[in-house]
Amino acid sequence: MKESIGAKTFLYPCPAVGVATYDADGKANVMTVAWAGVVNGNPASLSISVRKETYTYGNLMAKKAFTVNIPSQKYLEQLDYFGKTSGRDTDKFAETDLTPVRSELVDAPYIKEFPVNIECKVIKAEDLGLHTIFIAEIVDVKVDDDCLDEYHLPLTKKINPIAYIPGDGTYYALGEALLVRKRN
Amino acid sequence: MKESIGAKTFLYPCPAVGVATYDADGKANVMTVAWAGVVNGNPASLSISVRKETYTYGNLMAKKAFTVNIPSQKYLEQLDYFGKTSGRDTDKFAETDLTPVRSELVDAPYIKEFPVNIECKVIKAEDLGLHTIFIAEIVDVKVDDDCLDEYHLPLTKKINPIAYIPGDGTYYALGEALLVRKRN
Numbered sequence: 565m566k567e568s569i570g571a572k573t574f575l576y577p578c579p580a581v582g583v584a585t586y587d588a589d590g591k592a593n594v595m596t597v598a599w600a601g602v603v604n605g606n607p608a609s610l611s612i613s614v615r616k617e618t619y620t621y622g623n624l625m626a627k628k629a630f631t632v633n634i635p636s637q638k639y640l641e642q643l644d645y646f647g648k649t650s651g652r653d654t655d656k657f658a659e660t661d662l663t664p665v666r667s668e669l670v671d672a673p674y675i676k677e678f679p680v681n682i683e684c685k686v687i688k689a690e691d692l693g694l695h696t697i698f699i700a701e702i703v704d705v706k707v708d709d710d711c712l713d714e715y716h717l718p719l720t721k722k723i724n725p726i727a728y729i730p731g732d733g734t735y736y737a738l739g740e741a742l743l744v745r746k747r748n
Numbered sequence: 749m750k751e752s753i754g755a756k757t758f759l760y761p762c763p764a765v766g767v768a769t770y771d772a773d774g775k776a777n778v779m780t781v782a783w784a785g786v787v788n789g790n791p792a793s794l795s796i797s798v799r800k801e802t803y804t805y806g807n808l809m810a811k812k813a814f815t816v817n818i819p820s821q822k823y824l825e826q827l828d829y830f831g832k833t834s835g836r837d838t839d840k841f842a843e844t845d846l847t848p849v850r851s852e853l854v855d856a857p858y859i860k861e862f863p864v865n866i867e868c869k870v871i872k873a874e875d876l877g878l879h880t881i882f883i884a885e886i887v888d889v890k891v892d893d894d895c896l897d898e899y900h901l902p903l904t905k906k907i908n909p910i911a912y913i914p915g916d917g918t919y920y921a922l923g924e925a926l927l928v929r930k931r932n
Contacts, residue, residue, distance in 0.1 A: 566865070566890040569900060573786045574864060574889045575763055575794055576818050576909035577922055601785020602757045602914065603797045606878035610759055611795065613787045634760050640926055647929070680758060681750070692883070694790040699876070705758045706750040716753060718915035725760035727911060727922060730786065731902035733930040737923030738761055738911060742824055745831070746917040 573599075577727035580735055582633040582646055583612055584664065584673050585623035592664035592673040594656050595620045596647030598728040599695060600632065608702040610684065613695040619651035624686060624698055629670035634680035636724045637737055643726065644735070669703045679708040679723045757783075761911035764919055766817040766830055767796055768848065768857050769807035776848035776857040778840050779804045780831030782912040783879060784816065792886040794868065797879035803835035808870060808882055813854035818864035820908045821921055827910065828919070853887045863892040863907045 578598040585593050599613035610632065614621050624630055635643045642660040649656060657664050657675075664673035667683050674681035684700035711722045720738070727736045762782040769777050783797035794816065798805050808814055819827045826844040833840060841848050841859075848857035851867050858865035868884035895906040904922070911920045 565893045566860075567893045567896055567900065569889050569891055569896070569902075571792045571886045572889050573789060573792045573794065573886065574818075574866060574891075574902065575765075575784060575786050575816065576864065576904070576907060577761055577763055577911050578786060579759055579761055581759075599786045599788075600759060601787075601795060601797075602759050602762060602783040603785075603795065603881045604876040604879040605757060605783075605799075607876075608755045608757045609876060610757070611785060611787065611881075613785075615789075632759065634758075637926065644927060644929060676750075680760065682758060692788040692791075692793060695788040697787045697795075697883070699881070702755045702757065705753050705756050707753055707758075709749045709751045712751055712753070716751065718753075718758065720760070720913050720916050720918070720920070723760060723915075725913075726926065727761050728929070729904050729909075729922075731907075732904050732925075732928075734904070734928045735926045736904070737926055738913075739921030739923035742821065742910065742919045742921055743828060744916075744918045745828060745912070 574731045577729055580643060580726040580728040582635060582643055582675055583620060584631045584633055584675060585620050586627055586672055587623050588626060592657050593619055593623060593651030594646050596643055603699060609699060610702060611697050611699045613697045615695055627671045628686040629672040630684050631667060631672050631674040632682040632684060633675040633678040634725050635678050637726055639678060640726055640735060679711045681706045758915045761913055764827060764910040764912040766819060766827055766859055766862065767804060768815045768817055768859060769804050770811055770856055771807050772810060776841050777803055777807060777835030778830050780827055787883060793883060794886060795881050795883045797881045799879055811855045812870040813856040814868050815851060815856045815858040816866040816868060817859040817862040818907065818909050819862050821910055823862060824910055824919060863895045865890040
């Protein structure tokens, strides 16, 4: 039997990533985002959704740029911390001993220690209610070279990303590979 | 060392879901979608991105409604099949022995056998290039009652969703729970 549980954001699974930006003074900030997804294959684009109250929101509006940083599982504690504090009061990079690296392509920092960094340029922002969606073109993706195979394709098990399940509010590991759909 | 791999859609992980629609004759169709994400908390909304050539695209434009159906791992073969054929030539529900149930809330069918069904009303469609993003309000979520706990919260391990990793083109299982961020 189906049970109706109301209008909830129960998409399974969501990515759990760190979105990094600069503020007006050039201070690097980072927040946890699970409301993110690929939105276009060509030009390669993704979206993130952010509440207007966040420090990141102002940075995104001013700089029109951000990076999406995919953590390995060993950075879960830091990732979770990014979502519990505001960049208004804290230097989250200093607090977590992570290193912001200035992107040469967009006006945003990326997280050196996270294995995948996606550099993004905001194409449009749209207020949807509680959240504003930022649709952004992917300018480049940088991957730690020990997370790439001999064909320069990513080794997902080495990247070891984190999933977020809105339904139970829990971070999960990625499990075993089930089926190859296509090779890149 | 970081290696640049170009502008690719490498967000990890993406959801792997079945998006179901009706065509003009009321025939139920379903396609595989990984370009999907939550975009707003209030009103609860998600987006899917679809190529204009797909049969689903025309259905979405005409009906302004769809459902997102989260498969259990045991339906992986069917989910993968949905992405390899077109509803123009095939009745994918008949081919996979799955049951389309008419939603009472939106003009779209949902998949009875999949444990989570998210009923969505399209708010806006925007052409981004290869894909068009459909931003939609979630009207209701239906869950198999054996996948809910005594507080009517979803049991993620019973739902047993599938993740898609664009980087290696592979479907994955969800792994172990790592950390509870918040209870709903």
